[in-house]
Amino acid sequence: MKITFLGTGTSQGVPIIGCKCRVCDSLNPKDKRLRTSVMIELTATPSLKGEDKGRNSPLGVGGKRFVIDTGPDFRQQMLREKVDSIDAVLYTHDHRDHVAGLDDIRALNFIMKKSVNLYASEQTQQGIRSQFGYIWGNRDYPGLPEINFHTIENKRFSIEGVAFTPILVKHMHMDVFGFRIGNFTYITDANSIPEEEKKKIIGSEVLVLNALRKETHPSHFTLDEAIAQINELKPKKAYLIHMSHQIGLHEEVEENLPENIRLAYDGLHLHL
Template sequence: MKITFLGTGTSQGVPVIGCSCEICKSLDFRDKRFRTSVHVQVGELSLVIDTGPDFRAQMLRSKVKKLDAVIFTHEHKDHTAGLDDIRPFNFMQQKDMPVFGRKQVLEQIKQEFSYIFASKKYPGVPQVEAIEIDEAAFSIEGIQVTPIPVMHYKLPVLGFRIGDFSYITDANDIPQTSIDLVRGSEIVVLNALQKTSHISHFTLEEAIDMAKTLGAKNTYFTHISHKLGLHSEVENELPEGIHLAYDGLELSLP
């Protein structure tokens, strides 16, 4: 399994438009963050979790030539806005793109991208196969994917476990039943928005505490805002086995 962080930033990305803080002005490439998304390659299977507004640029930068499926964590725009850019994969692969999401996620996508689902389609629109999922495990081309239910303030969000890799973004509460689903993972990804309290995301301290509870060999933080601090400084503050992810970071699992 190969995991590539396509984006590790929060909904505004980093740098933030019009901001002149030291993080937004940083020349460290690790402080330049597209909206959060991840590419997972398992054998021949290539899938993406979330297609945010930067999806096209992410695919070009990571040189992804084949995409077998898209899985959505939830319906917020910073996780869905790039869906239109699956069109080149439709053309190259000559098939509809399987898109997995909860009922409310698919309903939101059908509203925002109504032209994709119109009875009379304009030529060249994305070709999508919408597949509804719930909290039960499902498979994509023989690879099992286990949903991990979490809460994003009052919004239900799904994380996902594939083999020994667990991915959770946009959460500030993980119930015990979901903690049990994650335990035993070699790599866990969690959101860590900023150091100060937030209504719908883990703070850095909360994410560290949750990482310790989950007990993975390595935990990587994502969905990071410019308020968290400089990557180089925050990385040095973290306990052993806990890291800040950055755009383009690649991880491998046997």
């Protein structure tokens, strides 16, 4: 399994338009954060003769590629990672910074010559339908994204043979889905994890968790709160995402973190 951090920034991204703080002015590429999203690729076992005629992609025959959320930077992220196919998109919730790039699914429709499967809760689908009303409105509108929604609930489901365990976390009053795939758990936009959901995370090799900044926030974990959750859940390694410019410079923050907790950055790849 290969994980690619497509974006690791909070809703405004980093740098923020017009901001002249030292983080937004930093020349370190790790301080440049597109809106939060991740890509999960499962490479199939290569065929015996090394032939890969079934699919013109580095995944190999039977490989799968999933993306969690399509934020406003989705197009740029797909271009940067040279993506030409996706098996499914999974949505965590319908906040704009996680869905705004949905229209750019069209490029994948054209190249794959088929619709793209989207997996989301009923509540998230309703939010997306109201934000992107034209997709379900006049079908004469040229160039609509071709998508199929699949409803997920808080129980295990599989997509093309790959098992996903949803983890229902709280984003102030809002329900947000995290996902566990094998030993990899991904949680964004949470400020609390119910006790019964924590059981699903235990045993993860890698936990990705949101940490907005050092000061308190009504709907996101702070850096200290995220560290406390990680210490309780005890993954081998944890990566923080959805960071604001207020968190500080990447290098300075990392210096003060325990060895098993790192700040994720855009373009970081993990192999599990």
